[in-house]
Amino acid sequence: MPETRALARILPPPERYPYPPWWPYPPDVYRLALLAFESGGEVASIQARAIRADLPAKDKTRNPRGFSYAGTLFANGRGQEFLRAVRGAETLAALEAVVVTEGLTDTLKLAQVACRYGRRWAVLGMVAGSANAFRSLSAWPTGIPCWVATDGDEAGDRYAIQVREALPAGVTVERVDFASRQEVTR
Known part of the structure; x- marks a missing residue:
């Protein structure tokens, strides 16, 4: 994989x-x-x-002594390509969506699902403080939706709202639990 x-x-x-x-x-x-x-x-x-x-x-x-992962994102291969392409460092291959997950294990699980089923998802995992990383993604490609697949608890709700507020106004953002979908509103 x-x-x-x-x-x-x-x-x-x-x-x-x-x-x-x-x-x-x-x-x-x-x-x-x-x-x-x-x-x-x-x-x-x-x-x-x-x-x-x-x-x-x-x-x-x-994390290593003296280093933090706050404000950073985990990223599968397509997620890494997406981050570099948004900053103009490389061309973006066809994507279905950018899927934002919560934490390390959910990021791994969803990256495996995407790979297993041939989905073209850029999987980006966030931790506390990661929403700031989304603020600098102002050159979001037209037509690429953002699906927020965080836990259905209070922390997951906060992450979903933080992502929506951090992304440019024209980006379609949906909360996804892969059983039902609900729109994330500002």
Whole structure:
């Protein structure tokens, strides 16, 4: 699944790789890693996910010491192309939609679904503070809708509104839960 490979990597076990000092977390716990991108498609940080289920929620994810992923976006291969194209750095291939997800695992899941079913979706995952990255996407291509597929809770509702408010006025934005759709209003 090339779309997923462009998005995530399984980190090697600590006995097979000498982890650098800026990665102070147990590499046997934080093994799934995603790159975090700035709105122009440049790599800004990395986020690692714990592979153990027994950790408290606050310990599920980590980023390198001294770095943050706030204000960045996770992006599958088409998402990376979209970010670079909006900034004029490359030509945009045909897309069905830009799909905004909430968090690392939902981004991975939707990127896999898009790949498995041959959907041409630019999947962009957001975390707290990521809505600011959408503000700089003012050259949004005509005719490309934005589907917001965040959780159906209060935090997901806030993310959906933040995305709508951050995007240019002419962009069609829909809240999608893939079971029913509802328009996101300002």
